[in-house]
Amino acid sequence: MRRRWAAAGLVVLLAGCGGLPRSSDVVSGSRVVDDPRTGLLQVIPDGPERGAAPVDVVRGFLLAGAASQDDHAVAREFLTAAAAQTWRADASTTIVTAVPDLSLVSRTSTEAVVAVDATATATLDAGGHYVEDPPGTRVQRRLRLVLQDGQWRLADPGDGTTITGLDASRTLRPFPVYFATGGPAPQLLGDVRWFGYDGSTATRIVRALLEGASPWLAPGVVSGAPRGTHLRVGTVPVAAGTATVDLSDAAKDADPAQRLLLLAQLRASLTELPGVLEVVVTVDGAELSRAGSQGGAGAADLPRTSVPADGRxxxxxxxxxxxxxxxxxxxxxxxxxxxxxxxxxxxxxxxxxxxxxxxxxxxxxxxxxxxxxxxxxxxxxxxxxxxxxxxxxxxxxxxxxxxxxxxxxxxxxxxxxxxxxxxxxxxxxxxxxxxxxxxxxxxxxxxxxxxxxxxxxxxxxxxxxxxxxxxxxxxxxxxxxxxxxxxxxxxxxxxxxxxxxxxxxxxxxxxxxxxxxxxxxxxxxxxxxxxxxxxxxxxxxxxxxxxxxxxxxxxxxxxxxxxxxxxxxxxxx
The missing domain is CATH 2.120.10.30 (TolB, C-terminal domain)
Incomplete structure (x- = not known):
């Protein structure tokens, strides 16, 4: 299963983004390196250059949006100190056919406005839901920059990132977040979300699981997470093949059947991540169970949805x-x-x-x-x-x-x-x-x-x-x-x-x-x-x-x- 998703993230996106320009300006100012953990490519962008003009600052910011490492740390370097603190990079991702066209609208001694124009192919929301846009969808924005310590920086970047389809194929992967089907003979069904693969991916998967299934799917599936359950410490660390999920005390409200289902969901969802072999779940720091690839105490193994035995x-x-x-x-x-x-x-x-x-x-x-x-x-x-x-x-x-x-x-x-x-x-x-x-x-x-x-x-x-x-x-x-x-x-x-x-x-x-x-x-x-x-x-x-x-x-x-x-x-x- 894990190999299927890895292939989908690289091959399907490349196929779905046909006709992308292959000129070097798509990755100008960035380096692309292999990530042995995922088999994907990582974009390593450059930070802002001293004395860069407003249009160059905006271009660098957009290119850096493809690199999610350290909460988009490089992209934040193109923002003012205040904007860097409030910018929500994961609010959405707009996928465009090529690096947007940029033009300087106005410039004074202290402020500048740059127009952004691009053709969008898809949008991802904060939950990782991937929605294709109608053909010819335009993205047009105006971004305001100000001088900060003698350097142009974005003051109003708008939440979210804008990346090219080529960079999307390098950095995004689909991850199934599992819920149980309703009715008799329950199975685990993957609610597919798209995330960049970095140190925060396990956290984003668990948050998506605890927040519930996609609105269209939610009425037909079941989750073992009681209402109000969230991550106690805010992150899901992964070390030596083990992902540790520390839940808030709301998880204590789960009855035994819910608890088994929640463990099955977490195990199935997190072991889709390369290198995750075991999942440890705690509630307020006390271990609830250990759900590994070989099974574990209290772990439930609901079947995943599969093709019929008779495939004729x-x-x-x-x-x-x-x-x-x-x-x-x-x-x-x-x-x-x-x-x-x-x-x-x-x-x-x-x-x-x-x-x-x-x-x-x-x-x-x-x-x-x-x-x-x-x-x-x-x-x-x-x-x-x-x-x-x-x-x-x-x-x-x-x-x-x-x-x-x-x-x-x-x-x-x-x-x-x-x-x-x-x-x-x-x-x-x-x-x-x-x-x-x-x-x-x-x-x-x-x-x-x-x-x-x-x-x-x-x-x-x-x-x-x-x-x-x-x-x-x-x-x-x-x-x-x-x-x-x-x-x-x-x-x-x-x-x-x-x-x-x-x-x-x-x-x-x-x-x-x-x-x-x-x-x-x-x-x-x-x-x-x-x-x-x-x-x-x-x-x-x-x-x-x-x-x-x-x-x-x-x-x-x-x-x-x-x-x-x-x-x-x-x-x-």
Whole structure:
């Protein structure tokens, strides 16, 4: 797991920031060195030069923002003494395509104003949430400098930092902060945050954990940290492979089950850090437990969310509803006629952990469900056209009417004749007409594609609130738009963790899969002519595209090659 996140931090960001200038001015005034602890690069910036002009001081300050060592100590050298004390470097990070354009607006004998202009690609907030900006987003600010001891220094820098995508790829990494899924059979689910790796990273991870899950996810997950729990001494030191977490006395309010969960969360979150093998947790200085990689007294080992044991694709093939194991197509017994490649059915789905299926029939107006060992029977009908079904790990089939203002519907796989139940939408609604609704394999998140009244498409994720038996009750608030600027999204699926694959169509009609993240940058894969559907497995190489002429394609280098006849592929879930 740790290697996966390290690779994501370096490779995905580089891919997501294509087209960045590679001229030397991007790192002018800075040195870049390898950090053997992380496998990443560290930016070592220069401090201000004596006699530097206002524009040069601002440029140096912006470049130094990529170096978080010692609480951005070098960047603070470009500020006045007062501003250096109050500047909140970690309040936000704006990622821009290149070093901003700078121009001197005004200058007197004691004050100067410098204009900053750049194109932003993403923003990170204080909690490490990574949100992509719509294409063409501009960052324009005016920064005031004053003379201090004969040197120009920034008096009003504004909280946060501004760094280039190139420096972001060198210094930022994604870290999952773990919480437990709601409902039965809890699992640990990573709420991904982006931080620079330095001596404060362990502290930032624990603070994020104690502050709670992201607002959109919080209704669907559980934390073992009692309300008001915080770090007693403000930092999490790491020495000799051990991270020590000293909590305030509010942690004493945790019951035994909460305490075990909190220990599991801390262990899972902190051992993602390179070199952290053991986690010691204390409350007001008294050791609560020791949670190491080999287990420890009182440590709980909740499973982390994982891919289904049966990783075969489900699809509509020449012989009807079928599974594909990358070698051959295998028809699903008992599903009956009418599901052939040329029939009127579409968009099959398979349960993650059982031989249960759902499929759209009757030109998209009926969802039919096959319970394990049973026949394929109508489950949802009479509500107009429906979005493609999705089956969660708790045994519920999801769909929704495509009419505006409608909410998701669920029926149990074990009793498809049961009247469909409505899953309550958040108070602010879903933001438009539902086009797609896909449940994540952990059962806690719902990916939706909606079209608003103006025809624009939006991709968001909602947390799912369930009762103790796993029945879906309502949806929490949404994430930010995960595909800002997308012209159209034809299909969508989960990959693994917080990664998604979207089949986007641009203004010229070209279709291509796009790897997106709930918190993180997106990457566009090579275009696929005639693509109409997409399936996402455990990783990027498991993306399968379905074409309008009934072929399934997988990637081979930069090419897409046909591997089997079929349409509307989907992995379990």
């Amino acid at each position: 694709l489900v699809l509509l093939g020449p012989q009807g509803l079928s599974r594909w194991d990358r070698q051959a197509l295998q028809p699903v017994a008992g599903t009956g006629p009418g599901l052939e490649l040329t029939g009127g059915a579409s968009h099959p789905a398979a349960a993650p952990d059982a031989d249960a299926y759902a499929v759209l029939t009757d030109e998209g107006r009926v969802v039919r469900v096959q319970a394990p060992g049973g026949p394929l029977e109508a489950a949802v009908s009479g509500r107009g056209t429906l979005v493609p079904p999705s089956v969660d790990r708790f045994g519920w089939v999801w769909t929704a009417p495509t009419a505006p203002g409608q909410s998701p519907l669920v029926v149990p796989v074990a009793a498809p004749e049961t009247p469909a139940a409505v899953v309550q939408a958040p108070a602010e609604g879903l933001g438009g007409q539902l086009v797609q609704a896909r449940v994540s394999r952990d059962g806690v998140r719902l990916l939706v594609v909606v079209r608003d009244d103006a025809g624009a498409v939006h991709v968001r994720v909602h947390g799912i609130v369930r009762d103790s038996a796993g029945r879906p009750l309502r949806l929490g608030p949404a994430t930010a738009d995960l595909a800002p600027g997308a012209v159209d999204v034809l299909d969508a699926a989960w990959l693994s963790g917080d990664q998604l694959v979207l089949l986007e169509r641009d203004a010229a009609g070209r279709t291509a899969p796009v790897l997106a993240q709930v918190s993180g940058p997106s990457t566009r894969l090579p275009a696929v002519a005639g693509a109409v559907s997409v399936a996402g497995g455990p990783g990027e190489r498991d993306v399968v595209v379905g074409t309008a002429d009934g072929q399934l394609l997988t990637r081979s280098g930069a090419d897409w090659i046909p591997v089997a006849p079929g349409r509307d592929p989907a992995y379990p879930g």
